Amino acid sequence: xxxEALIPVFAALGDETRWxxxxxxxxxxxxxxxxxxxxxxxxxxxxxxxxxxxxxxxxESVRVGREVxxxxxxxxxxxxxxxxxxxxxxxxxxxxxIKEIAEGL
Amino acid sequence: xxxEALIPVFAALGDETRWxxxxxxxxxxxxxxxxxxxxxxxxxxxxxxxxxxxxxxxxESVRVGREVxxxxxxxxxxxxxxxxxxxxxxxxxxxxxIKEIAEGL
DNA sequence: CCGCAGTGCAACCATAGGGTTGCAATCAAA
DNA sequence: TTTGATTGCAACCCTATGGTTGCACTGCGG
Numbered sequence: 727x728x729x730e731a732l733i734p735v736f737a738a739l740g741d742e743t744r745w746x747x748x749x750x751x752x753x754x755x756x757x758x759x760x761x762x763x764x765x766x767x768x769x770x771x772x773x774x775x776x777x778x779x780x781x782x783x784x785x786e787s788v789r790v791g792r793e794v795x796x797x798x799x800x801x802x803x804x805x806x807x808x809x810x811x812x813x814x815x816x817x818x819x820x821x822x823x824i825k826e827i828a829e830g831l
Numbered sequence: 832x833x834x835e836a837l838i839p840v841f842a843a844l845g846d847e848t849r850w851x852x853x854x855x856x857x858x859x860x861x862x863x864x865x866x867x868x869x870x871x872x873x874x875x876x877x878x879x880x881x882x883x884x885x886x887x888x889x890x891e892s893v894r895v896g897r898e899v900x901x902x903x904x905x906x907x908x909x910x911x912x913x914x915x916x917x918x919x920x921x922x923x924x925x926x927x928x929i930k931e932i933a934e935g936l
Numbered sequence: 937c938c939g940c941a942g943t944g945c946a947a948c949c950a951t952a953g954g955g956t957t958g959c960a961a962t963c964a965a966a
Numbered sequence: 967t968t969t970g971a972t973t974g975c976a977a978c979c980c981t982a983t984g985g986t987t988g989c990a991c992t993g994c995g996g
Contacts, residue, residue: 729850737845742838743954752922754929759972771955773973778953792963792972798926803919807912814908817857821903824859848984864942876985878943897942897993 729813735782735806743767744775748798751785757793834918840887840911848872849880853903856890862898 738744746765750756758776762769776796779785783802787794843849848870855861855869863881867874881901884890888907892899 730847733845733847733850736841740838740842740845741954742835745834745838748922752925754926757972767954768956769973770957770975774954794973798922800919800923800926803922804916807916807919810915811909811912814905814912817853817903817908818905820857821859821905846984862942872984873986874943875945875987879984899943 729809732806732809735784735802738778738782738784741775743771744779747772747775747779748784751796751798755788755795755797757795759793761796834914837911837914840889840907843883843887843889846880848876849884852877852880852884853889856901856903860893860900860902862900864898866901 743765747761750761750764758769758773761772761776765772776785776787780787780796784799785796786799787796789795851870852866855866863874863878866877866881870877881890881892885892885901888904890901891904892901894900
């Protein structure tokens with residue numbers, strides 16, 4: 727996964743309502759309607775959020791009869807965290823190198 | 832750092848131009864004007880982005896004479912990554928527990 | 937002292953996006 | 967088959983925000 731591909735994931739994680747949804751899904755899988763009963767926004771708003779979460783792979787859906795249940799993809803979080811950590815480490819490394827050069831070591 | 836405090840950080844990381852700025856700063860500290868010379872956006876746009884990056888602690892500034900130089904705060908990235916990983920692990924744990932209960936183990 | 941580079945501030949524009957309501961379509965259950 | 971729950975789609979509103987331009991302020995250097 728390239729760094730560029732991470733940007734939409736961060737954008738998805740940059741919204742409070744979506745975190746509420748993820749938190750709610752942390753209590754177990756649920757449909758958009760079920761989530762709408764627990765959160766202070768309309769079902770359609772939640773459906774949109776679920777769409778963007780699914781788009782970036784943070785969530786996946788399964789059709790069960792007439793309802794669509796959503797589930798958190800925990801692996802996506804871990805992968806994102808690892809990439810982020812790697813980026814940070816790389817920056818630290820490069821900046822440290824620059825600092826050494828600047829100090830004439 | 833609570834999870835809520837992470838949201839603005841992710842929002843900041845959810846923009847492509849800001850990643851360009853961070854990438855440019857990875858080559859060493861720079862001022863808004865210097866960055867404007869390397870990126871295809873105006874200095875003011877960059878200044879705004881630097882303001883939000885600084886707001887969430889991803890970057891810090893130092894006044895040097897008449898210019899203001901910005902530097903990446905790598906530790907902020909690492910901390911964010913660690914929190915994200917912890918959240919992912921917690922969800923995995925809870926969802927696994929739910930699954931066990933559902934399977935009657 | 938004067939000019940120019942760098943910054944800060946403000947107004948403004950356009951689009952993206954979070955939210956809503958309304959309605960048609962689908963499908964389980966009575 | 968009819969009813970009610972659930973989803974999907976579309977139109978719409980409003981605010982946030984990424985971007986621009988223009989201008990005033992500051993401070994180094996000739």
